[in-house]
Structures are given as structure tokens and as C-alpha cells.
Amino acid sequence: MVFSFQDRFPVTITHIDYIELAKKIKQWGVELGFAEVGITDIDLSQHEAQLQRWLDNGYHGEMAYMAAHGMKRARPAELVPDTQRVISVKMNYLPPDASFAKALSNKQTAYISRYALGRDYHKVMRNRLKKLGQKIEREVEQLGYRPFVDSAPVLERQLAEKAGLGWRGKNSLLINKKAGSWFFLGELFVSIPLPIDNPNESEGCGKCNACITLCPTGAIVEPYVVDARKCISYLTIELQGAIPEQYRALLGNRIYGCDDCQLVCPWNRFGQLTDEQDFHPRQSIKDQDLITLFSWDEATFLKNTEGSPIRRIGHERWLRNIAVGLGNADYNPAIIQLLTERHQHTSPLVQEHIEWAISQQNEKQINTERKQARLIRIIEKGLPRDA
Template sequence: MTHTLDNLPATIREWARELGFADVGITLPDTGQHADHLKRWLAEGLHGEMGYMADHGDKRYTPQSLVPGTARVISVRMDYLTAPDSPGDVLANPEKAYISRYTLGRDYHKLIRKRLAALAKRIDAAVAGFDYRAFVDSAPVLERALGQQAGLGWQGKNTMLLNRKAGSFFFLGEIFTSAPLPVDTPYDKDHCGRCHACLDLCPTNAFPEPYRLDARRCISYLTIELKGSIPEELRPLMGNRVFGCDDCQLVCPWNRFSKVSEEDDFRPRHQLDNTELATLFLWSEEAFLKRTEGSAIRRTGYEGWLRNLAVGLGNAPSTIPVIEALKCRANHPSALVREHVHWALARHGITPEAAVRQNQDDSGVDSDAN
């Protein structure tokens, strides 16, 4: 088949499906009204300590500034749920650790970037003479805005991109190209209607109003982006969520239509979809690094991992495994970890001094368990 710019989009969709992408859309390099929304959000300080959101000038919302010569953006969707599991069962068990579904397997960045590179190579072979650059949540790109402009869905009240046939459990990626391909119709209809379940059921009340997220209260921000101490008033609200949070997606009616992915790399590793808080809390740093190799969980670091788990243990029942795990870390060398462990022990009616003293009595030395 001889390819032209006019007939190429249909073939791009075929190639994308062969590479594991569930949907493709093509748009002008225009983020629409989302640019103004981002500016207001930043001006109000709702991004917290995510300073990178304000960096790079207008590059985040102006694709041509990020990649000069960009004429089109090819936006792709890749679903990541690998089985119809029951995350609600883990959330309902306060001794288990809830980890966001997107990070249970291998880090998606490399997989999707490699597939996008392969897609771009095929396009270049079909119509040579144009430039292509792929992005997967790795540069200042308003992915959801471009996805909406490309017709992949609408941005819902929980700020996620929603698709009527696939919910929101999917990754996005983009190819910026100088090729003037035909464009798809932007997704202008909002199918959230009068539903506000995501707003009402957010554990930390992180949505001051529909379509607006206060990241400073979001559990994903608190457990991943925030590097210091988690505000005390928010800790009890976090429950057993130790890396990310899916609540605003789990309650969304459209996620009844979420698709199951066939990607082996997205399958849960090391039983992270169903493991006790106390077990994970006793991982040594070596074990943490080994078992999170190639995982997005690495982003929080070992210290942040222990901090998050300490909060989860503070919200757990006062069982022997929970108490003993916390006692083992009562004199941890990290001030950040110690602070959260001491808070958790206090929730169970135990003073840090008593926990440290027991460690000394049991081991004969003043040490922290690795």
C-alpha cells in the first residue's frame, strides 16, 4: 500500500494495536483551555512542592515551544489492569498495604517509550522527511489535555482522563511530529453528569471543587511527591494506602468498562497487590532495592517507603505483628522515619522510649532492624 499523509492515520491505528496500544488519536499541538487551568492551579499553590510543574515556562502547555516544528501530536492509550482483581478487598483489610494498581508491575515508562519509538519508526518509513519525538510522562507535557484534544476521552471531575469504553486505568503517551497528518475531533462532551462520587469519597477531601485537585491533600502526592513529613492531620485519613491512591478511580462508574491488559510487564510482582504492612516494613534497604528494581515505587526511596508504611501501621489494628514491626524501627537512624514511627506507636498507646528500651532489652544493643 502506498501511504500518503491523508490515508496514514488508519494504518497508524493498525500498527498501534499491533504494538499493544488500545487507542490512538491525532491532534493539533494545542492544549486548549487547559493551559489557563494550569496557570490558575499553579498560582493558587495547589501543586505543593512539585516545583517542576511550574518550570520550563510555556513548554508544558505549548508543544511547539517544547519541540519546535511540531505540527501534530499523536496521542496513545495503553491499558494497565492485568486482571479483574478486587482492590477493595485490600483497602478493607487495614493490615494489608494498598499500592496503586499502576505501579504493581514494572515501570511503564520504558515499555511504552520503546513501543512509541517503534511506532514512530514505522511512520517514518511510510512517509519519510518528518521529525518524530516520543514522550511518556517524562517531559513537561499536558498529557490528559492532549489526549482529550485527540479524542481519547474527557477530563473528569477527578481530573483523570475518562473514556466511556475503557474507564481511566490506562497510561498515555505522545509522539510529537512535524508531519501535518489529518486530525481527530476533540472530545468535547463531559459524561460525568451529576455524579460526584469521586469528590465525596476522596479519603483526604483533596477536591475543593469538581475538576480541581489540591495536590497537597492528595494521597498520591503525600506518598510519592512529598519528600518530608506528612502533615499529622492527614495521616489518619490515609488508611493503608502506602504508595499512591486509586479511590477516585475505583468509585468511578465508568471504570466498570476498564479493559484488561495482556502486558506481562504490568502483572503484579513480589505479591505487592496483597501483602501485609508489617512484612513490607521489615524489608531491609537491600531487599527494597532488589524487589522494586524496574518499578515506579523506587521514586519514593527507601526512607519514604518506611515513612509511608509507618503511617499505614499507625492506622492498623493493634495486633502483635503491627506493634512488633513498629518497635523494631523505633530508633531508626532517619529522623523522618523515626517521627512517623513514633506517631504510629502513640496511636497504639506505646511511647517511643518504651519501644527503644524493649529493643535494647531484647538484643542487648541499641540498634534498628534493617
């Protein structure tokens, strides 16, 4: 994959005040809804060895696109020839009333990663970045620019770190001392020599290992390194086939993504609520009962996820994930009945997870009955003889 600017201008334009232009760009970015804007050069050579090790270890799992472009991910000018600078932006997405604890503690409720409760961020941010490029183009006629939002081989966190937007935490996410990590990242590749921002934040994780220790599946295999094959976000979103059985119980009620490594991060006490209405939760999917969501047919799924990032996994994997959640829920005869009814009307992939869920529910039923019998015996022993 190679992108190119529509026009190329090898002659340097000398009459533009790039320092003043950089100030304007940052102001325009804020006006467009970005929480912060930084500018960096395109030298990511120091990250190439780590990227190669990550790929060699197979930590990308089924995400073949991560390896398909080789080191182009760390070489912006190979991705988009003539690129001189990258404008990195962040946009807050933490919604009001995120209700993390309430949703995670209720095993009958489906937990969806908070970034996915609203409109697809790719569309929102790409449109804003395009507008930012157009504003710059009005100032610099001989301009090439290209927006990216998690849509091409780009080391976005490393670029954002170089642009002074934060540091990469031990969970591999970018962390900002004033905003935690509840934000999206996007980039605008440009063909002009803007002044660059120096990283103004040192690594702030210190001795804290909370994200590593509390990751439900142990996916953070060492500081700053995530084995995607173990990550709940990967398992529920990227993985095409069956969820490995050893991870199913660990998913709990998380049916799309996972926020745990952010929830335990001390810096996220500074998380900023989003002003974007597009990122506010849709009530049709936020903290809904697992039984309700599993009952959706494909048409209902497509209707309720229109414009949402959730739609990309499709109805089949939606059912796969929820089946696991139902297996992890507290024992409920209605769950067994629903799973049994849906079994013959689903694909082999979903059927495998339904069968696992039914076995989990049956085991919980047996344990519940044993507890009740034990309680009855205790009560009977304590009753008077003439009771």
C-alpha cells in the same frame, strides 16, 4: 527544557498521502499494544488560564517542575520546535484479580495503587512509542519525532481529550466511555501535518460527584481541580518530607498511591483488563502484610522493586509510608514491637512517623482494653448469683 528533532525539514513533502498514513499509524499502534490511538493539533491555548490558576494557587505542592517551564506545558511547539501534530495513545493497565475491596478492607495489608504493581509503565510505553516513530519514519524519511510518557512538561490529558480518546472527568483523569480510566497515556510529537481527530465524546460526568465526595482527603477541591497537597498519591509518592499529621489517619493502609476516585467512578464498570504481562502484579508486593514490607532492608527493597515505579520513592519514604499504615492498622503488639525495634535504626524522617504510629497503636490498645473491661462487667451483671 527544549527538545529538538535531530533533523528539520522546512519544505513540505506533498507526495505523501497523510490520510492513508494516519490510518496506518493507528493500526500500527494497536499492533504495538496500544488500546487506542488519536491524532491532534498542538493548540492548547484554551487551557493556559486554568493551568496558571492551578499554579498560582500552589496546588502543585513540592512539584516545582510543574511551574518551572511556565506555559511551555501548553505549547508543544515550544517544547519541541517544528512539532505539527501529537499522536496520543492509551494503554490499559488494570490487572486481573485487582482485589480492590479485599485489600482496602484489610487494615493489616498494604495497599499499592494498581498501576504500580507491575513493571514501570514509563519504560514500557516509551519503547512502544519509539517503535511507532520508527515505523512512521520508514514511510516518511523526512520526519522528526519525539516520544513522551509523563516525562516532560506536556498536558497529556488535554491532548488526549482533543485527540478523541475521552474526556477529563471531575477527578481530572481522562475517562473513556468504553474503558473507564484504567489506562496510561503517552504522546508522540511529530513534524508532519497528519489529519486530526475531532473529540468524539462529550463530557460524561453529568451531575455525578462521587469522586469529589468520596476522596479520603478532600483533594478534589472543585470539579476538574485537584489540590495535589491533599492527594494521597502526592503524599505517598511526590512529597519528600513528612506527611502532614492531619492526613496520616486518612491514608489508611495506602502506602503507594490511591485509586479511590477511580473505584467510585461509574464509568469504570467498563474498565478493560490489560493484555500486557508487564503490568500484571508482582506477588512480592501485591497485598502483602504491612509488617512484612516494613521489615525489608534497603537491599531487599531495591531487589523487589527493580524495574518498578515504586523504586523512585526510595527506601526511606517507603518506610515512612508503611509506618503510617502500621499506625492505622488494628492494634497488634507485634506492630508496636517492630516499630520500637526499627526506631533507632532509621532516619529522623522515618522516626517521626514511627513515633506517630506507636502513639496510634497505644491509643488503640487502651480502647481495646476498655471495651474488654466493659464487656466483662456486662457479662458479670448477667450471671446468676451462684455462678
